[in-house]
Amino acid sequence: MNAIAIDTYFFRFESDFVDTFRCIPMIVRYKLDTCGIKLKLPEWVKLSVEEKEQLAYLPCHSEAEIAAYRKYLQDLVLRRTGHEASQLPPVEAAWEVLHEVPDEVQQKAVEWECAPLTLEQWLRLDTLHRFALVKLSRSGHEGKNFPRALREFGVG
Structure with a gap:
């Protein structure tokens, strides 16, 4: 990485x-x-x-x-x-993908009835913001923080 x-x-x-x-x-x-x-x-x-x-x-x-x-x-x-x-096994760093918003983030947005992120919004986020959204969109994380993070980052 x-x-x-x-x-x-x-x-x-x-x-x-x-x-x-x-x-x-x-x-x-x-x-x-x-x-x-x-x-x-x-x-x-x-x-x-x-x-x-x-x-x-x-x-x-x-x-x-x-x-x-x-x-x-x-x-x-x-x-x-x-x-x-x-x-840790090698990590799939979806937060480093800059040509599209990762599917898992888009799916979590839909699950929480939030608007899907545009590529422009995704690109405006810094690395740690994108990392947080990817991690919060994965299973095993407390879901209530995903929409809170979107609002905090100005994209939800």
Whole structure:
């Protein structure tokens, strides 16, 4: 995956949990995909708030930063859980597709009775916004945040 510089910020739709880091925020999810580590919720809850915050703010852009982030995370998971972190299979980075809006995003918009995104709207979003919409459109994520994200991003 190509590393894209992304500033650390949290979305408003995450505001109900980001102060306690009860759930994994999108910025950390993005970095996990970037460094190829799958962090499970039972592993996440064993980390301190300070460690979770560190995972949000540590840089993960250049190849050296990605390698350092990966090593830090692997060491942290081993120290807190007693087992090695799981590796992610290669990630299909649908948020990097710029010639069309991914079908999964369009389907989720229809499911929530929102207007489908135009290509122009999709292209106006930054990488982390597109990442969030793709992740929120996949199964296993709390659906109520998808329309909230669309509104927050100015496309819903």
